Amino acid sequence: EAIIASVTRKDTEYMYPKKPDGRPIYPSEIYGERVFTLKDMAKALPKPVFASFLKQRRGHHSLDKATADAVAHAVRCWAMDRGATHFTHWFQPQTGTTAEKHDAFLSLITNFTPGGEEVTPMDMFSGSQLLQSEPDASSFPSGGMRSTFEARGYTIWDTSSPLFIQPGPNGTSVLYIPSVFISYNGEALDEKTVLLxxxxxxxxxxxxxxxxxxxxxxxxxxxxxxxxxxxxxxxxxxxxxxxxxxxxxxxxxxxxxxxxxxxxxxxxxxxxxxxxxxxxxxxxxxxxxxxxxxxxxxxxxxxxxxxxxxxxxxxxxxxxxxxxxxxxxxxxxxxxxxxxxxxxxxxxxxxxxxxxxxxxxxxxxxxxxxxxxxxxxxxxxxxxxxxxxxxxxxxxxxxxxxxxxxxxxxxxxxxxxxxxxxxxxxxxDQLSEVLDSIEENRPIKNFSVPEFKTISVGGTVLDLKVAALPNISRDLxxxxxxxxxxxxxxxxxxxxxxxxxxxxxxxxxxxxxxxxxxxxxxxxxxxxxxxxxxxxxxxxxxxxxxxxxxxxxxxxxxxxxxxxxxxxxxxxxxxxxxxxxxxxxxxxxxxxxxxxxxxxxxxTEAELRSRFYILNERYAKDILIEAETIKSMINQLVLPAGFEYRKVLAEAASALKSVDVDNSPEVATLNKLTTVIKNLQSAYNKLVEVVENFNHAEEADENSSVHAKLALSTIRPAIEATRVSSDELESLVADKYWPIPKYTELLLTV
Ligand code: ADP
Ligand code: MG
Missing domain, CATH: 3.30.590.10 (Glutamine synthetase/guanido kinase, catalytic domain)
Incomplete structure (x- = not known):
């Protein structure tokens, strides 16, 4: 069914956007339309405010409140004009991906009047919301830098990277604020802080x-x-x-x-x-x-x-x-x-x-x-x-x-x-020669081979010996x-x-x-x-x-x-x-x-220790997840396919007994299959055993580096051995019993 779906599916029609008069839009005209550029900011802010923003950004000072409020207002108007309903600090925790938590611009203002409360809905976005936000840091990898009871972490706007909007659901959009992510004590919890x-x-x-x-x-x-x-x-x-x-x-x-x-x-x-x-x-x-x-x-x-x-x-x-x-x-x-x-x-x-x-x-x-x-x-x-x-x-x-x-x-x-x-x-060659000649205190060998005409920048002109081809410059x-x-x-x-x-x-x-x-x-x-x-x-x-x-x-x-x-x-x-x-x-x-x-x-030393811990822990977890995945695939998909095919062969062999007493090809295949299934089962059992041992060891010892090394030396080979038997089985079992797409389908269907 999956194969049929892939070949009968209608292509998604892709249309490059056009101008109202039907002429094509050039890529350069679209470029950056979802980015709040410095130019947009200059247009939206009073001149002195913009100037003070630039000054603070260049000096890497923190923004003062008045400037931040003005920028926040300007960017909210810009974003809402483009469908934004929410904003988010967008940051890079040590998970290899990005993180975001959306907040609506919508706020309620309550006025207390003699006649009772009056609630007014308003779209708002303050300078402090732009500058900083406080996600619950305990749910991100921190390598033990914080315990859950002191879970404060802050995301702070990285003014060196521009604000932008991305499409949200139902034609809305979301304002993204590129941010760094640090702990209560200012330690980097993310990838970007250290890069900056x-x-x-x-x-x-x-x-x-x-x-x-x-x-x-x-x-x-x-x-x-x-x-x-x-x-x-x-x-x-x-x-x-x-x-x-x-x-x-x-x-x-x-x-x-x-x-x-x-x-x-x-x-x-x-x-x-x-x-x-x-x-x-x-x-x-x-x-x-x-x-x-x-x-x-x-x-x-x-x-x-x-x-x-x-x-x-x-x-x-x-x-x-x-x-x-x-x-x-x-x-x-x-x-x-x-x-x-x-x-x-x-x-x-x-x-x-x-x-x-x-x-x-x-x-x-x-x-x-x-x-x-x-x-x-x-x-x-x-x-x-x-x-x-x-x-x-x-x-x-x-x-x-x-x-x-x-x-x-x-x-x-x-x-x-x-x-x-x-x-x-x-x-x-060329740079090696440059360094060698300086070291040996001798003139540099000539790199422009005589029959080649040298050109002024970056290389030589190659003679292609075909008159119709233009000369090209060759990289050095x-x-x-x-x-x-x-x-x-x-x-x-x-x-x-x-x-x-x-x-x-x-x-x-x-x-x-x-x-x-x-x-x-x-x-x-x-x-x-x-x-x-x-x-x-x-x-x-x-x-x-x-x-x-x-x-x-x-x-x-x-x-x-x-x-x-x-x-x-x-x-x-x-x-x-x-x-x-x-x-x-x-x-x-x-x-x-x-x-x-x-x-x-x-x-800081604490940051390095925490990274050491996060990297090792991640490493062991990755391998453990692979082990659990292959275990369940062998148990629930691969072995059942082997069993099913084995049964079919056994039934065929027995039905054909009277015709084909000694040399039934079904029996030969059946025997081969039986051996491979047994091998797979023992590889699987071994994998189960090493995973159990790993889990015990993990309980007994806190050291994340020991876990990573143990996972590498015991679980990874067991996964590999299981794979070898499974792959042998794949090549034996009739295709119609094989329950998952094979490499041919995965690699050659795009
Ligand atoms: P190559 O094919 O030799 O790797 P390309 O011209 O395809 O070279 O460049 C590969 C990448 O290197 C491109 O993303 C290009 O923008 C980037 N690149 C070129 N010059 C620089 C530079 N000075 N600094 C950083 N990246 C560069
Ligand atoms: Mg390259």
Whole structure:
């Protein structure tokens, strides 16, 4: 029935909006129409109020009450004109998703008059409602930072991210207030607070560095930029609803690959299926309205896998926009009878999904500090920032590894199609040569191959040997898909980040590590400058040389999928951290705690401890939920199918006894089936046993890290073993007895 539903269903008609006169609306005309921009605010506020808002926002002071009231009034009128009935603080607790609680604008004003009470309904929204709200913090993960009896937590408007409206029910809409979420004592309970802190810390460190190496540039502020390439799978909803594992855990716990999946390499950049295209187009429209600048869309490597990527933005806004993109995609996919899967590894044996975080640092004059320019070898500012990133990643690789760790990403990392779990950096030939030549104090090899004409920016002109084709410029670096952290032209690309996770924590950790590295470099530069008024080129070069030598081990240009790299990485002393719980331990390691707290002051020790607890607890829970899910599927779906088919075969064998005494093929299949069912039953029993043992151990011991490690070492293999038997059974049982959609239907129906 599900299959029939999927093929007979009428497509949802998708119409791009038109102008009243029937002409098409350009995307740029829709862009940001649901965002309360600074321009909208300027229009709605008296000039001095607006000016004072800007001043307070820039200085990161808290807003005064009068300004807040005026902004609240203006934004309420703007939002209500667009159908808003409610407002909500929108924040990012440590659950990987966003949280919101809606409040109506509607209020009642009671007037006490001699004639009795007079109640007047009014739409109201005060400055204090805009600025802060108090959700019951005890229902969010806090890692023991608060006990339930002191559950106060506050959400506070993050004025650096714009207010916006999203559609609500029945043609209404809701005003969204991007917020941070902190405890009564000001500790971060969310992902955003630490990201904002890390951005400020990095800005301070970089401005100090720039003042030292380029005092004439007068940079006051730098910010980090982020562009998130988001991969995901789409699956037909009528298949999806029949898979308890997908619904509950986000990935298939059982199932065999179809004979054709991604071997032919025909899906990547292939023609986007029309239903998916309509869903994506819907997504782009909704995103454009919210000022989320989606730019690219394409098929990914696996069947049913796709990607969208935005134009990069300031990183905290980019994070908000990535989370919005994911939530909107959920909504529009539903409209097209599709389900979006953001899990890092929904299907065993084919490519998983990542979220490549493209990251750079930009000055307040819009200069990208990772732009190599035409002559990177003499662009000391670029080289020093580049080395700061190399130094950061080398010094704090375990932190980066931990920032991308989760039970779901564990399935993807190192799976021969995703970045390995060893953190290293790919620079490409040209930059490697730049660093090598400086280190060896020799002229740089010429990168413009003689017969190629060089062009002025960013590359060379390739000769295509076909007269009809135009000349194209070639990038200075080739791609290396096997690197978890790659330099790609004028930015770094952190590829190991999981598709499901918020980019916030990985970027906050990266910012923290780079801040620390920049401050090391500042110290060295100040030391070589001594009493001189400024640094000479020789001074800079001496520090540059030191860091080139220091950061050699983290540079790796080869194939990250090979076993040789493991051996080589070990030799270089790079940490090889295969699983998440191992990585989590680094959150309590003195070296890393010291950096994150005392040195760059982005986390408190309590925040790190709480994160350690939340991450471990989440890890164990995820695995336990998978165990319970596969248990119920085996018991209620898979084994009954095996039994049913076995009975049919047994009946057939007995009915055919007289014709086919010794070599009945039914009996042969029956025997095979019986063995597989018995294997499955014993794998299932083993799983039940390890889950019971886990539950006892969990009661006996409070330590969340012990739980996570125990779940990993005992439950996960038992789940895997159960799967192997179940998958064997799937390949034996007649299709009509198999009660759930198989990989063929899941992967090839979109
Ligand atoms: P590639 O295909 O090499 O990864 P793209 O041009 O497709 O490069 O860019 C991928 C993502 O990187 C996009 O989201 C893009 O906006 C983002 N990006 C480009 N430049 C920067 C930058 N300076 N800082 C952050 N992100 C960037
Ligand atoms: Mg890319």
């Amino acid at each position: 802190r890390s951005n400020e810390a990095l800005s301070r460190a970089c401005t100090q560095l720039l003042a030292l190496i380029e005092p004439q540039a007068r940079v006051n502020h730098v910010y980090t930029t982020l562009g998130t390439e988001q991969e995901f799978f789409l699956v037909d909803r009528s298949m999806y609803v029949l898979r308890p594992d997908l619904k509950i855990t986000g990935r298939t716990l059982i199932g065999n690959l179809p004979p054709r999946h991604q071997q032919l390499e025909d899906h990547y950049f292939g023609k986007i299926p029309s239903r998916v295209m309509r869903a994506m187009s819907d997504l782009e429209l909704e995103c454009a309205r919210l000022g989320v600048p989606l730019k690219t869309r394409h098929n990914e490597v696996a069947p049913g896998q796709f990607e969208v990527a935005p134009i990069f933005e300031e990183s905290s806004v980019a994070v908000d926009h990535n989370l919005l993109t994911m939530s909107i995609l959920h909504r529009v996919a539903h409209r097209h009878n599709l389900r979006a899967l953001f899990h890092e590894k929904p299907y065993k044996g084919i490519n998983g999904s990542g979220k490549h975080c493209n990251w750079s640092v930009c000055t307040d004059r819009g200069e990208n500090l990772l732009d190599p320019t035409i002559r990177p070898e003499s662009n000391y500012r670029f080289i020093i920032i580049l080395l700061a990133v190399l130094h950061a990643v080398q010094e704090y690789a375990p932190l980066l590894r931990l920032a991308i760790s989760s039970s779901s990403n564990d399935h993807r990392l190192g799976a021969q199609e995703a970045p390995p779990s060893i953190i290293s950096i790919f620079l490409g 670096t080739d791609r290396n898909r096997t690197s978890p952290f790659a330099f790609t032209g004028n930015k770094f690309e952190f590829r190991a980040v999981g598709s499901k996770q918020s980019p916030s924590f990985p970027v906050a950790i990266l910012n923290s590590a780079v801040t620390s590295a920049v401050s090391d470099i500042i110290q060295d530069l100040e030391a070589v400058r001594g009493d001189k008024p400024y640094l000479t080129d020789e001074d800079k070069l001496s520090v540059i040389r030191k860091y080139i030598t220091l950061t050699k081990p983290i540079r790796f240009e080869g194939d990250g999928y090979t076993n040789d790299w493991q051996t080589e990485a070990e030799k270089r002393g790079l940490p090889i951290i295969k699983t998440s719980p191992e990585a989590f331990d680094y959150l309590l390691d003195a070296k890393y705690v010291n950096m994150l707290t005392k040195k760059v002051n982005i986390f």
